Amino acid sequence: MPEYRLRTPLSEEDVRKLRVGDIVYLSGIIYTARDAAHKRILEYLKEGKTLPFDLKDGAIFHCGPVAIKRDDKWAIVAAGPTTSTRMEMYEYDVIEKLGVRMIIGKGGMGSRTAEACKKYGAVYVTFTGGAGVLAAQSIKRVLEVYWLDLGIPEAVWVFEVEDFGPLVVAIDSTGRNLTEEVVREAIARKERLLSKT
Amino acid sequence: MSLEEAMVKAVVEAITRASIYLPPDVKQALQRAYEEETSPAAKAQLQAILKNIELAEKLKAPICQDTGLITFYVRVGARFPAIRNIEDALIKATREATKSVPLRPNSVDPISGRKPGDNTGRYVPIVIWDGVNSERDTLEITVVPKGGGSEYVTTFNIIPPGKGLEGVKELVLDTVIKAGAMPCPPVIIGVGIGGTADFAMYLAKKAATVRKIGTKHPDPTIAKFEEDLLRMVNELGIGAMGMGGKASTALAVHVDYAYRHPATYAVAIAFQCWAARRATVTIKPDGSYFVEQ
DSSP states (O other): OOEEEEESSOOHHHHHTOOTTOEEEEEEEEEEOOHHHHHHHHHHHHHTOOOSSOOTTOEEEOOOOEEEEETTEEEEEEOOOOBGGGGHHHHHHHHHHHOOOEEEEBSOOOHHHHHHHHHHTOEEEEOOTTOHHHHHHHEEEEEEEEOGGGOTTTSEEEEEEEEEEEEEEEEOTTSOBHHHHHHHHHHHHHHHHHHHO | OOHHHHHHHHHHHHHHHHHHOOOHHHHHHHHHHHHHOOOHHHHHHHHHHHHHHHHHHHHTOOSSSOOOEEEEEEEEETTOTTGGGHHHHHHHHHHHHHHHTTOOOOOOOTTTOOOOSSSOBTTBSEEEEEEEETTOOOEEEEEEEEOSTTTTTOEEEEOOGGGHHHHHHHHHHHHHHHHTTTTOSSEEEEEEESSOHHHHHHHHHHHHHTSOTTOOOSSHHHHHHHHHHHHHHHHTOBOGGGSOBSSOSEEEEEEEEOOOOTTOOEEEEEEEOSOOOOEEEEEOTTSOEEEEO
């Protein structure tokens, strides 16, 4: 499996060269966003309001961290990915309208996201679900937090990360979708397993 | 220290242990999956999982950022002197552990969207009164911090009774495929058969979250069914985190059953992610206690 070390801001060329199964270690700045933040981002765009952050050529992390304030500074204790499927209904528009290049999550995403990745040049990568402490090791600093009124898990946290990974490319810009391929093979295997018994 | 204060302290310790340290049976099963898995993508995920477990222990940090909805299974000794204070102590301990571990403030009012910020709320923490022991004077509480990802794909079904166990087998395989990478495999699958709808789910949830890996069901037919199902589930090849792999879709399949109504055949299928967190605390009348995993 080829390995890449990338840094934000990401270029279209950076992400177009990635293929399903490749490993990425990401450095730079990432923004967390779960359901509530995605919903608000799209509401802002619909109403023509300016977002307080710029996601162009950036990376979104599906994550709701465990965060505590120590000496008036936020510290991240655990910050693994959350189930990405919940964001499927928003992600096409977010990639199209904001120019996001990388979505980081877990559990796989659907065909609309894959379509946006192909059309606009983006990738969906996964980090090991549940590995919240390991993820927190790569987070060097909390640069900012927006929309805390949504609650700690749903707010938009801006993290400075160093070699965040291993991230596995699960949807590339050619239209391939790893978790869907695995599921299709599983369906075929199930038929064989049941016909044997 | 009053018995009530001791109960709070004991439960805070159980929540803390459960959130930071995985039980030995789960760690062993993950290690075995790592050794047996041949798919490089799935093996890399298992390696990250093992590294994460080690780091959590070293840093005394919660294993996963989703510290769950706190669930308590409570078994009461009839002669335990502070039965009336149990529920209060569980709520207090949840609030305290939210700050001290810390836990992520997860509880949300589904109607208003209000977030209390301390993991409590209407019926939360979830308290399951799991039996009375008429002979004992101790209180036994099992804490399960139940994560959301594996709840997402948990299902309840009624199958035609004529299909029987063959129907259950097919349904479990279909449900595992549909769940795919979402419940953070390798998972523990709990299957509850029969009873009423709520009771089938209770059996499934307990089988997935409380029963230890490596224990055998006392009924040999069920024990064999569990083994067969585990083999088939792993042959589906979903693998750790849905990356594809033949040895890391599930760590165990645990089945339990109750007698059913002639017209129904309830099948509840519950998932527990690899971060199968649990701890049991036993509290004595003098306030002393011990935590086991």
